[in-house]
Each structure stands twice: as C-alpha cells, then as structure tokens.
Amino acid sequence: MTGDLPRFIPHTEDDVREMTAAIGVRDLEALFDCVPEKLRLTRLLDLPAAASEQEVVRELSALAGRNAHAESHPWFLGGGIYAHYVPAAVHALASRAEFYTAYTPYQPEISQGTLQTIFEWQTMICALTGLEVSNASLYDGASAAAEAVLLAMRTTRRERIVVAHGLHPHYGDVLRTYLRALSVDIDWLPRAGDGRSAPVAPAVDDATACVVVQSPSFLGPVQDLRAAAEAAHAHGAMLVVVVTEPLSLALFQAPGALGADVVCGEAQGFGVPMSLGGPALGFLATRDRFVRQLPGRLVGETVDTRGRRGYVLTLSTREQHIRREKATSNICTNQGLCLLYATIYLALLGRIGLRKLARLNYAKAEYLKRRVRETPGLSLPLAAPGFNEFVVGVPDSGAAALARALDGGIVGGLDLAPYEPELGASVLVCATELATRDAIDQLVARLAAAGAGAGTAP
Amino acid sequence: MTGDLPRFIPHTEDDVREMTAAIGVRDLEALFDCVPEKLRLTRLLDLPAAASEQEVVRELSALAGRNAHAESHPWFLGGGIYAHYVPAAVHALASRAEFYTAYTPYQPEISQGTLQTIFEWQTMICALTGLEVSNASLYDGASAAAEAVLLAMRTTRRERIVVAHGLHPHYGDVLRTYLRALSVDIDWLPRAGDGRSAPVAPAVDDATACVVVQSPSFLGPVQDLRAAAEAAHAHGAMLVVVVTEPLSLALFQAPGALGADVVCGEAQGFGVPMSLGGPALGFLATRDRFVRQLPGRLVGETVDTRGRRGYVLTLSTREQHIRREKATSNICTNQGLCLLYATIYLALLGRIGLRKLARLNYAKAEYLKRRVRETPGLSLPLAAPGFNEFVVGVPDSGAAALARALDGGIVGGLDLAPYEPELGASVLVCATELATRDAIDQLVARLAAAGAGAGTAP
Amino acid sequence: MSDPRDDCGPEAVGHATRGITWEEPLLFERSVRGRVGYSLPDLDVPDADPADAFGAELLRDDLPGLPELSEVDVVRHFTRLSTWNAAVDLGLYPLGSCTMKYNPKVNEALARLPGFAAAHPLQPAALAQGFLELAWRLETALAEISGMDRVTLQPAAGAQGELAGIMMVRAYHEHRGERRRVVLVPDSAHGTNPASAALNDYRVVSIPSGADGILHPEAVAHAMTDEVAALMITNPNTLGLFETHIAELCEIVHARGGLVYGDGANLNALLGIARPGDLGIDVMHFNLHKTFSTPHGGGGPGSGPVGVKNILAPYLPVPVIHRREGSEGAGFSLDYEFPLSIGRLHANFGNAGMFVRAWAYLRSLGPDGLRRCAEMAVLNANYVLAKLRDEWHVPIDRPVMHECVLSDQALAATGVTTLDVAKRLIDYGYHPPTVYFPLIVHGALMIEPTESEPREGLDRFIAALSAIAAEARSDSELVRTAPHRTRHGRLDETRAARRPVLRWQPDPPAS
C-alpha cells in the first residue's frame, strides 16, 4: 500500500498523540512497558507486506480459480458434505450485518433476532428428528457425534460404546480422538453383505453406554434403527443416530420415532455452502429428560418486564462459563451463522418443499442406479436401499474411473479404496437435484470405460 | 417448475376462494369482467415455461459467461464508462434491502436513510464541481448533458447552442434526439490540431444560450474552460461543462471555479459497476440562482415537530407531478441506487484518497503514453495533455491492433474508425488503477505489431 | 407503554412498535483529518506530476468538501442510515401507481455476476453475445406480452419511454408531411405524460374523465382534431379502472390520423389477460421496475422499454439488436441502419442491469406465473376495496383492477386529512399509499397492494386503516400529529422550500 494507514483502523496520528497524552504515557512504545524488554520482538514480523484491497482481491481470486467447485463441474461427490442448490434469499438474508457481525446473544434485549432464529431452529430440528430438545449447533457432524457419545456416557455412567458399521470414517476418527483420554472400549461392528451394519444386538451388553448408528450409512444404505433401538434399550443403553445428509430426514421416518435417544450429525445439506467442509453445522437433539446433559447453547422462551414474549439463552449451568471443569462440554463459540443459513433454508423449503426435494434426490439417485445396473462393467455391490448416495463397482479402479469422469469435466464421486478397500474397485456417488439426466448419463458412461461417451446410453 | 405456485406470490387456493367470496365475485375470471370479452387474451402468452430458481441461475450464468468483462481481461476500454476498482464495502452497503427495495422518499419520516444520503451526495457533487446546487441524479451523462442544455435555453430564453469538439459522440446523438422537436440551431465546432476543440469564442453570439464543452474530451485532451467561460459570458450565454470520467474532477481545477455555470455528466466512475453502461449515474450541478430551472429531485434540510434536523424532497414545484407540462423536466424515477453507490464510494475514498487515486490513474496513463512514444509503429497524434485516456495511432488499423491485443487476452481500447475516421488508424486507450505495468507493456507491444510480445519492453 | 403515541392499539393491529435506533450525523460532521478509508496499490510505474503538463493553476490542490473517514466509520454510517427507511423487504409498501412488488433475491445475485456487472457497453459485440442474446429475448418477450411488434430497451425509465414514444409519434407524422401540434392527455394522467408531450413541443389538451372515472368516446371525439398527434392513455388508469371504451377511443383517434400512446405503468393488471396492442395502442412504455420486479432502488434506477406497432418501427432509437442465424447457432449484432430513427436516448443500452433482473423474473414466472401476477394483484386491490368500502369514502366505487382510490372525505368532520392518515399509517408499520394523486380525486389515498402481499397481511393493513378511522373520530389530535413512533416527527416541508438548504456547509470557523 502507498504507506497509508490501514483503512479499517481509524486512528490518526493526532488521535494517537492526544490519547497517549490523556493516558499519560510518553508514546505508543510506553504502552508496552509491562512487557519485559527481553521478551519483546525487536524486528518486524516476517510476513508479506500489506497489499491494497484490489491486489488482495486479485490474489485470492486467483487462488479460488485454482479450485474445482460444484458450479464449474457436474458434481457427484458427497460423502458427508452435499452439493445442494442454495436459494439466493438464503445468502441475501444471512449477509445482513446485524446477524453476522453480532456474537453469542448474551444480552437478550439487544439480540432477539439471533435468539428467535435459534428457537426456530431448535423447533425445526425437533420436528425433523422426532425428538424434544435441540441445541444451538455444534462444530460439525463429527464433533456432534462425539459429544453425543459423551452425553450418553454421562447419562448412563457407562464406558462401553458400540459403533455400527457405516459411521463416516472421519467421524470415527474424531470419536477416537475425543475418547482417547477416557478409558473407553469401542466395539466397531463389521459390514453385513447387503451393505448395512452387522446386527447390533449381539454386541450390546449391560456395560454399553450407547449404540451409534449412522443412517443412511457412509456407503448409502439405510440402517435398521428400530432393531438397534430395541437392542440398546434392552440393556439400558442409548441409541445415538448419526445423520450426515440431513435431507434424508425429510424422506424417512424420524429416528426419534424409531427409538433414537439422540439424533445428531451434519446439517450442512440444509443450505449451508460446502466451503471445503467448513464452516459446517453440527446438530444434536435428544429427549427432554436428558436436557441437563446437553452440550452447547440452548434458547428458551420467556417474557419481559411488560409481559411481552421473548427469548433468552437458558440452562447455562450446563456450560463451561458457569460450570467450568464440570461443564457438559467445553464448547463456547459454535456455528451460529450456519444455523441461520439452515433456518432460512428450511423456512423457504418448508413442510412441502423439503419433502419434494428429498423425493427429487431419491429419483435422481434411483435413475443413476438404474443406468449403472444397465451398464456393462459397472456394478452395485451393496443391495440395501439408500437415499441419494450409493456405491458403484467400476471395472479397473476408483481412481481410474474418476479420472475418466474428470476428463469429461465431471467430478464423479469418491474413490473408496482408502476407506473400504475390501469393496474392491468402487466409488461412492451422490446425485442431488443438481444432477441433470444428461450429466448422469455422461458419468455412467465414463465410469464404465475409457473413451466411452454418453452415446452408450439407450 | 413442478406445477408449484410461484414462490413469491403468496396466495394459496384457499386465500383465493375466501377473498373472491369477500369481494363477492364468482371467481378470478369475474374480476376481469370490466375488460370487454372481445379484448381479452384467449390463450396463454407464448413465452418459455417457468423455470426453477436453480435452472434460471444456470441459464443466466451461461449467458453471463459469454461476455468478456473487466475481471476476465486486462481492460483498457473506456470512452465514457470506466473500469475502476469498487471497494467491497460499497456493494455490501448498497445491498441493504432498506435502500434498494424502497422508492423515492416521498414520505420523509420513513425515508431518512435515502434522504440523508442524497443530501450528502448533493454536497459532495457541489464540492467536486465547484458549484452550489446539485440534483439527485439523472439517467446518465448523455441525458444530463441534454437536460443541461434545456436548462440553459429556459434560463436564457435563447435557442442557439455551441458545442465544442470532443463531446462524447453518443452524447451528441442524445442531444440531437432531445432537441429534435425544438427549433434549435446547434453549432458543432471542429477539432484543433492538438486534439482540443477549436476556440469557441468566434462561434458565440448574443443568440447563444450556451456553450457545451466536454473536458477531458472524448479523445482525452483537457479543454480550455476559462476561455470558453469568458467567451460565453461575454455574450450572456452559459457555459455547460460535461464530464464523463468523474475522477478527473479530483485532479483538475473545479469547472465551477473556471466559470462553468452548469457541470454535468456521468458519475459511473465513482464506484458504480460498469454493467454494460447502465444503470449509470447522470449528475447535474449549477449555481443557486438557476435552482428553479433545475431538473430532477432535490433534497433539502429542515426540522421536525420536535425541532430535530431532518431531510425532505423540496422545491418540487419544478417537477412533473406538480407542474405537469410546465415542469423543468419529465423525469420521475431517477438513478437513486447508483447515487448511493457513488456516495459510499466517495465517503471511502474521501478528500485524500480520491486525489491519490486520480494521481495513480494519471501516472499509469503517462507511463502508457511513454511506452507508446518509445514504440516504433505507434504514435500519439494528439499533443494536448489529458487525464487517464488518450488516442494511440496504430500501424494498420484500430480493429487489427485491438484484435492483436485480444489474442493476448487484453481488451485494448476503442477503435476510433467509426467515431473519428479522419484520425486514421487509431484507438482510444484508457489506463486506470487496474492496469498493471505488465499489462501496459503487453498492450503496447501488441498494438504495435503482430506477434510482438512484452519482450519488446526495455 | 400506555402513551397512545407510543402504543397504537391492539397488538392484533399494531404491526409495529418502538425500538432502539442509532443516531448518525452527516458524513462531513464525522470527518476527521487524516483518517483513511481507502487502500490503493503502490505505483508500479514512475510517478508523474500533472503540473509538468498543466501548470499548477489548472490543478486542484485539495478537495475540502469531501470527508475523511475509515471503512468502519463509513460502514456504520450507511448501515445506520439504512435502518431509517421503510422498504418492501420490511413490510407492505402500497404506493399506488408504483407497483412496489417484491423483488426476488435471485435477480440481484444474477445481475451481480461479473459477466454482466463488469462488462462494458463498448466492447465488441462478439465479446458480449450473452448480454445481447438476453436483451433480444427480453425484447421479444415484452412484444409478446404487450401485443406490440417491436420493442426497444433503451429508455432509462418510464418517463424517458414516454419521451421516446412521443418522439416516434412525431417522427411518424412528420415523415408523412404532417405537422400536428396537440397531444390529448386525460385529466387523471400521471404528470410525466403532459411533461413528456411538452418536451416534444406539443400543446397538451386535457380530456376530462367521466363521472365513472374513465374516458368516454364523446370527450375524446370532441377534442380530436387533425391537429392531434396522439392520445396518451393509461390503462388501467390511475384510478385503477379499466378503460372499457379503449377500443372505441382508439378508433376515434385513428380515424383522424392520430396515434394512441399507452402508458404501461399499470401493465401488471393485464399480464396474460389482455394486450395493449390488441386494444388498439400503437406505442407504449413498460416499467421494468414496476411490472417486472426490478427493485426501485430508493428512487431508481428504473427501465422504460418502449413497444411499437410496425408502422412506428422505422423510427425506433438506435442501435437495434439484430439476430442472425449463424452456422453454429444464432448471433447477435447492433444495427444502426435506421435512417428514420429518432436517434439515441441513452449513451449506451439503457439500464442494462435491469434487463438481467427482468429476464430472470420472466423466466421464473413463465406464462402462467405472469397471469397469476395480474390475477392476484387485482384480487388484492378489490379485497382491500371491499373491506374498506363501508368505513371510507370511495369516490368512484366500481370494481377495480390493480389499485383502488379512497379519499379523506368521510373524515372531513374530524379535521383529519389524507396526509394525517398517511403519517399515522407509518405508526402502524406501513409505508403510506400514494396521496393526493390522481389530482381529480380530492384528498386521494391511492392503494396498490400488488400481488406480493398475502391475504393476512392485507387484513392487518385493513385493520390499521379502520383503527385510524376510529382514532380520527375519538382522538383526532393523535392522528393529526402523527407519526409518533418514528425517529423523526412530522417534517416541515414548507420551511425546507422557503429557506432552501441544499448542501452541507461547515460553520464559519469560530476564530
């Protein structure tokens, strides 16, 4: 920059002179007298010199230009973060400075906009999960799953966990990380032939705090939640259901209605930009009786001095700023703005639209499945039905098949080799409302064989 | 769309039923009984069927993708609309719905945001032009120039106009269009050798309503405004100065200080997106004594019932909604939102920044000039100095030279053949703060000769 | 709070209340010497001193009139200012004749795409095919919607459209060797109509509306002479009434060699229902910022395309967008070969950014959606009328189209005027309707709900107007001193006009 002061630090040299005088210090340097001489940095930081706004825009636009994205390519890559269309109204409203330049609504009289939004979110998450209480977001689906397990351990005072096959592998990693310090024994169940998890019943015992089941699973199949609930409850354990594609909640029976005690996961699919997987939107809902074990912020209804309805943060005795080492979680800053995105999105899609959208996703995936079935060289290794994502067996290797798709300008899905090697050459593909029939036909042709074009479609 | 109702027309079929009942009509059809049967359209309009939001985004994004723009190419094309960097804060603030979904502030108590902004704009335009009163925008620079001439004709009750050479040719066209119905005699002055206009003095007489001088001229040169003012005033005529690159006002003496009675033109350069030339921002300022002849809206200061300062639309007896056929202009809807863009922009750049930016533009243009001078095959046909834009003589033809630039990914300027054929093979090039030294070197090399690369730069 | 100035009636009605608002002075009063709100790149070329070329006296040495502020100051300034406005996104804005419909958000996002927002009007047509195609499609769609043969998008707003239209009328007559000097304008017309005619040096003759609020053939026949170049008509008119005699009126004018100009400001009521071209209109303007949902921007920009019948096509402003079939798909170019053209009206294409929004809107609605607009707009206006008919005076009580007009006559005894009602509506959270227009209705309150308002929203608005009527009788002072909830009380417009203060000036330094 032309040696100008930073445009968003308002102090002029006159300000500095008068303010140091008012404070009674010699100069700016003197403000740091409390920092022992020998601890002070005696050089400038070794960082690139300041750039002007137009240069910063150029630099970062160039970096952005070197990333593929769902608007530059037909997109079949899911695996926990989903490419859905986000209505323009969501961005327009979430960009209101009163929302995004505020912080946690500690002072309700001047934060009702944020508080009412959270209350609306809590209400809709309860409706979608079939449960009674939802918090005001957690970091992401993975930490939400870990917090759910901790909630179950606190509630049951047990330390054994059963994890059904199909939990997102990264969630599994995060769960291990969160539990490392605690002496927890985790039983990871194998996969059944149809792609679902092996039955949980045999694994549950009276020492089990909870059974964790992701449905639809990482590989796509919808799991048998009712059986899992019965097995868990038979031993006084809790059922934690994990959801990574929230849109599936609009199609399938609410996990709460099938016996889940906690439903948690990732709500990015509800109108939050993919943004390389973060900021995302962890959610967690449970039953009223577990509310005092709930991690994170919670908003409740109350009245003001004039008897007028309003909203406040409540039951904070669960939280770190009051309970400190005895808190239900250490979370403080959460994913509030993503919650706003999702609340606006759900308000727009609503009772009817969200179900229609889920059906649309299902139909696209089913068509893709059919085309896979019809196409020599491709296979459907897993028989269990799912929502908008499933495993496709490819002739050579996942990497090769995806490279062919990319040659056709298509981001074709996720190579499963690093995740489920025993599935052989396969990719995880996801079809949302953004997938056109033409793109699907192209994808199938390219996954199947080198050089093949959409021509192979009937 | 899936046969759904439009998402932004809220009526449900129940609403329709109950409302028609309340009105006492049979059905919707009956609401149009007042439209004679035989005049009604008996078919659906022949338009493409409704598309979903995601499809509309795809379609229009594809169309947008087929236009070159200042972020996709180094940009040296000006000629009345200028590529300047617009700070992100301008867009962020101008996107506040309270600004852009409101209309003309007829009701001041609920429109102070818009009114104060206009008052601030009026103040800054007065400062920039060196005049005393500014209106709240006109359609664009061309209609502003036409309105200025009409103002002068009303004021002087004369019908002869002298137009110095260098008025933007499109402005000249619009002036002709506006004056066609009135019996006006327009004297178009020729160009002097140095690129400025031939002296105006000889052309002015006692029948002359005004002298119109654009400075910097369409071809770049700064004109002799003082001489024009003296010549005009000597015969009781007014001097109308037209400005198409408003940033030049930050570098040069205010036209008002040099004797201009009206300063008008295009303010797009002040932070308004180029947007293919519209919406643009016509401005017009004059002296207090001519205020009753001013076209367009005007905001003034006043107080409310509690003595608190506030702003209102004022002196509207000039306007069509009061004066009808006797109004000073027929304008109603103006370019309010563009005025907001420019007011925010000027607030950010401010007293110091705007001058620095002008100097930056000048330096870039001077460097480009120097490189042209040094480069065999290129010439500077016009000697008179200017601001950030000037004419470059090229070896073969403007079209060929610009095609070479485009091969290098550069939008190199405007081919002057259609505008100033007698200048021979030449292009009008403009260098703003967006032009990097490297791009300038590339441009010069490519304008000069086929295949030449930046290599030719020292 | 119990102060009636503060609390306006039952919550059921009061759609607004009082809350905290931030104060904010003028930019100039916030300015601090040396404060920086800009950031400019370093010079990567040698600096150049303009004094070398111009000499100091031609250069400015300072810009004292501009402020010095940081980005933080500026952001807070305009964010706060914005909170003082009413807006469509905050609530019903039933400004009659302005069609303040909701502006779909996706239109804004699309208009901001660099391919539109950062494109230049003078870039070669080959580099602007996407824009030219969009503009061409929009022209074609507007022609179909209106029943016109050709459309130009150039006029920047309705009034400039009128100007262009009347210019074409003039060119048409002149080309046929006729020098007609009169334009007929109904007394209910918007001010821009006579103003646009006058700008074309036409003498304006006003035609009285009938007692039923519409034009009658006799009135027009009586005024129609060979001197008359055109009749300017607004249909539906400014009372919200359909001009049922339109066909006959056009015949009368045409019979004497005149043309009929249609003011399309109220086209919203006719979308898919009837087409001006089919009614006999020869030339008309559209207001993209009304009928086609481009935002009003706090006063503009608008966009006023003009549609014409073939007889007027030769006179269209240039350039005209031309579509040619090419080997690989269609191509678009700019055509200047219109020898009879009235010329240019805009330095470039007009308000191009509005074309993008309007086209996105048309694509979102399609033929059924457009018709739905008209139906719901008319439904809403008639619903409001039906619910208010008993309590309020309705000067001309007939079924309306997109808007209805009430008057303050029923409140005469209370001393409460239309202006008072408008101001009191603000306390209830509504932007007031258009007031005192059309001029032929004394104390007019012109209400245009548009199709964007849901039924329950109208019910609240209706309840507010009823409550105000009651207040006028029970506590007229409360209404006459409104608004009470806004940051400002009623502003003194007379004072502003008597002692005009039109810009900020620093107080003389108190030395």
Added chain:
Amino acid sequence: MSDPRDDCGPEAVGHATRGITWEEPLLFERSVRGRVGYSLPDLDVPDADPADAFGAELLRDDLPGLPELSEVDVVRHFTRLSTWNAAVDLGLYPLGSCTMKYNPKVNEALARLPGFAAAHPLQPAALAQGFLELAWRLETALAEISGMDRVTLQPAAGAQGELAGIMMVRAYHEHRGERRRVVLVPDSAHGTNPASAALNDYRVVSIPSGADGILHPEAVAHAMTDEVAALMITNPNTLGLFETHIAELCEIVHARGGLVYGDGANLNALLGIARPGDLGIDVMHFNLHKTFSTPHGGGGPGSGPVGVKNILAPYLPVPVIHRREGSEGAGFSLDYEFPLSIGRLHANFGNAGMFVRAWAYLRSLGPDGLRRCAEMAVLNANYVLAKLRDEWHVPIDRPVMHECVLSDQALAATGVTTLDVAKRLIDYGYHPPTVYFPLIVHGALMIEPTESEPREGLDRFIAALSAIAAEARSDSELVRTAPHRTRHGRLDETRAARRPVLRWQPDPPAS
C-alpha cells in the same frame, strides 16, 4: 420526548434514540397451508417411489413441524428479526475477551467466491491447490506471528483448539511413558480452559492470581509437581494484564517436565509486539474470529488453529498440509503419515471459510498493520481506563493491554449493579461489555474496545458510562429498570430456566 425512559440525556451523549420497529411472530405462527417458498426443477428422470424399496412404515408421510411460507414471508421475517440485534456494524460492541473488531467487507466477498464457497473437502488435492496453498500460507504466517514452529488449522474454535492442544500435551507425556494427571489453571482463566482439561480427563488445579491480578512464580511453583502435565495460561490475561512473570513461570513448569499451554484469545494485544513462542509457550490456540477479524456470526463460526513447538509436532492432528517444490512451482498435498498424531478433530479441514477471511486480513495489514492493531487496541483500552478511573471502581488499577475491567463497587450505595449498568448502556446505543467475568472480580465489567473504535467513539462511550454513573445516583430506578428504549424490556431469565420452553408447539386444536 421527555420521558427519561425514552430520552437518555444530552444528545451529545445519547448515541441512540427510539424509532419504529416491526413486530414479527415465529415462522410457525406465520405458516399458511399450501403456501410456497421454494421452486424445484421438473423431474428429468422417471419418478421413483421409495415405498417400493422401504415400505410405507419406514417413510415419513408429512413434516408438520415445518412452516409453509412464501419467499416474501421469509424475507420479511428475517429482515425484521435482524433489526432486533446489536452488531459491530451498528456500533461499539466492547464485549471483553471477545475482540469484537470490525470485519472488513472484502473478506466476506472473497469467502463467497465459488472457488472457495462451492468447493468440496474430498475433491482430489489436485483440484484444490488454490485452497491448500492459502491454508499453508496461513499456517506459515500464524507460526511466524506466534513464534511457534508448526500450526494446524483444524480446530473449529478456540475451545476445540484447547482440546487439541491439551491432547497433544497428553500424547507427548504418554509417549515419554509419563502419566501426569493434573493441569494448572489460573483462577482468572476462561471457563473453556478447565473444561478442555477436564475433557482430557485431567484434574484441574486452580492457581490464585496475585493481588496485582497476575500470576506469581511462588503460586505456580507451589502447585507445580511431577503430576502436572501443563499450565494453561492466558497472556495478556482476562484482566487485560500482561503476565510479566511469564518467562519465569514457564521455566518453573518446564523444570518439572511440564508444558505450558497458551490461550491465544487475547493475542490481539501482542501482534508484532511479542510472540508467545518467545515467552516460553509450548502450545497455543489462535481465535481467527477474534484476532484475525473473521465475523462472529451471532455465536460462530469461529476458528481455533493451534500452534506448537517442534517437540509437539509429531502429535499434530491429521491431515497435515504438505508443500513440495515441483518443476512448475510448488504443489500441496495432504499428509496422513503422522503415527503419533492425536488424530482428527474435524470431519474435514476445520472452518475453511474462516481461513480465507483471515488470510485476506493478513494480506491487507502486513507486518506494520498487524503491529498497528496491537498498538491501537492497547491504546484504546488504556484510554477508556484513564477516562473512567476516577468515576468507576477499578479493582486492579494498572496499565492494561487490550481490555480493562471495572466493577460496580462504586455504585454499591445506589443499589445499581453491573447488570443494571449493562442494560442501561443498551439505551445509549451500546452493546454491553462482558459482565461478571473474570470471576475473581466481583461485579466485573470487562471492556474491550479493540482497535476498530475511533477516539471520538470512545469519548461518547465514556460519556455514556459517566452519565449512567450519575443516573445511578440521581435516579437509580431508571437504571435498575433498564433497558427502556428496546422493543423488549428486561427479560426474565430465571423464569426461562425454571420452566424451560425450548421449542414452539402448536396449541392443542381447540376442538
């Protein structure tokens, strides 16, 4: 208006007033059967009935808990809600410990570029080089700023950063065969510190701060045993004081084999002035949403990168971004080969969108600008303290760094508490400071102006606090019943906790 509840003192001070505000019910109360706010593409493939695969009982037949609204309803709903918030863009938000600095607009625009906002975490590294380079550059810059050797960006907020940091500490000790069970935390620490330690199954031992508000070597030495895994220290601490004994404290801990965790929430005060790594800190977290200007989003998202010295590098969470020099420039890949890694903390990269904003911020400021942040933040805090020292009780009156802490003790006689002062500040247009934290100060008012506030803004804030102190003495009722200007009066938090209503439920149908 003269009601003191409505008009707070001289305009000079009152930076806020009352204006109109729109009411708005819950989404669910606005819902209307059959209303549509979505638009979905037609099915271009055969429809498929999930019942065929799942049978009806596994499917949902309705979503009664969700509303049915049009886009207009939704836009008005959230636009109105937004107007009920205080925000940095509206005014000073001096929430202590949260560093509510201004969020430059360009950062938002850049984070919304499709190349960032629409990119996927699992796309091949080859298709995400721009992002990986940005993340790598940010890591490198944070390391330089903090004096740490390596940085991970994965933690989603400061608290998760603490968790990660303490996990690494734990892994470090365990790898050396040590099983230490205690973490030392000063009594002035933020609640997340003990909570994070506890999540790692550490016993938390609280260290008392000295009378001068900082930690003393004796106190730490006294608590330091071979059982202690780490000391968690916040520097500057939550009283805004620099821990002058930091070097000695670190030595004490290191001498007994412990490590020192630095809570970087207050790093803003040290930018370019001193580096935690040079002070002896072994591991620390950054809060990008504080120090590096990413917006607080109404509660989040934040971002809590963690920096470590080389001794802890083997334990960093995976994946780690790896940079390799390639023929045509550098390339970036994801490295999972960290056998001793604590593992993953986030399903993906962490809050990547915040990396973009933070990097844009760093590029905009450069080394001089960063130092300027620290200087102006510290200048502002000391200025506020200097101006309020006489009127307000300052529990520990020493030169501060980025924030200062007052208490309500001076008002004890008036019965006005810190909470009352906070609420009354709202009437003056300010978001209240952090209250009742740090816990060691009774009735704490923790004020962090940050560098974003101009001097005259601080003067107004100071005047407001003085005015409130005066009001407390002259009309304590006015302060104890504040706020008065907001849409809501003081809300009953006790009732909310006693009878929790945590979601909306329809009233039982009155059948």
